[in-house]
Amino acid sequence: MPLELTGMNEILQRLNSLSHGAHTQRAIDKALRAGANHLKGKLAENTPKSTQTLRHAADNIVVEMDGDRILIGYHKDHFYMQFVEFGTKKMTANPVVARTFEQEMSTVQRLMKDTLRRELNL
Numbered sequence: 258m259p260l261e262l263t264g265m266n267e268i269l270q271r272l273n274s275l276s277h278g279a280h281t282q283r284a285i286d287k288a289l290r291a292g293a294n295h296l297k298g299k300l301a302e303n304t305p306k307s308t309q310t311l312r313h314a315a316d317n318i319v320v321e322m323d324g325d326r327i328l329i330g331y332h333k334d335h336f337y338m339q340f341v342e343f344g345t346k347k348m349t350a351n352p353v354v355a356r357t358f359e360q361e362m363s364t365v366q367r368l369m370k371d372t373l374r375r376e377l378n379l
Contacts, residue, residue, distance in 0.1 A: 284376035285325065291372045292365040293320050293327040296358070300329065303357045305341065314338050330354075 297318050304315035314335040321328045331338045344350030373379070 281377070284373055286322075287376055288369040288372040289322075289325075289327045290320075292369040293329055295368055296329055296361055296365055299361050300354065300357045303353050304331075304338075305351065305353070 297320055301315045301318055304313070304318075306313045306315055312334075314331045314337075317332040317335055319328075319330055319332050338353075340348065341351050342354055343352070
């Protein structure tokens with residue numbers, strides 16, 4: 258269940274048009290990772306923990322690079338988190354991912370912007 262920051266695609270396209278050098282790509286990668294690491298930490302804090310198992314979804318959040326974007330979600334062993342997020346016929350939804358994403362969007366964007374400015378000396 259990947260989520261996407263709106264407006265970031267345009268910023269990345271403008272950055273790519275400035276220079277196609279390795280330095281620009283490293284700066285973009287660092288900015289993406291800074292935002293992803295922050296969101297991963299907040300998602301881990303907000304994820305409910307099971308009282309029945311020692312393996313919690315909060316301890317198994319995966320961050321994967323996919324071109325000019327990063328996917329953040331729970332490891333496939335924690336597939337049941339989709340039921341927590343969206344609910345079922347007998348269980349109401351607890352949209353942890355969506356709520357965390359909305360709460361942290363401005364912080365993630367600020368972190369990414371600050372990282373890009375620092376890395377590109379803007």
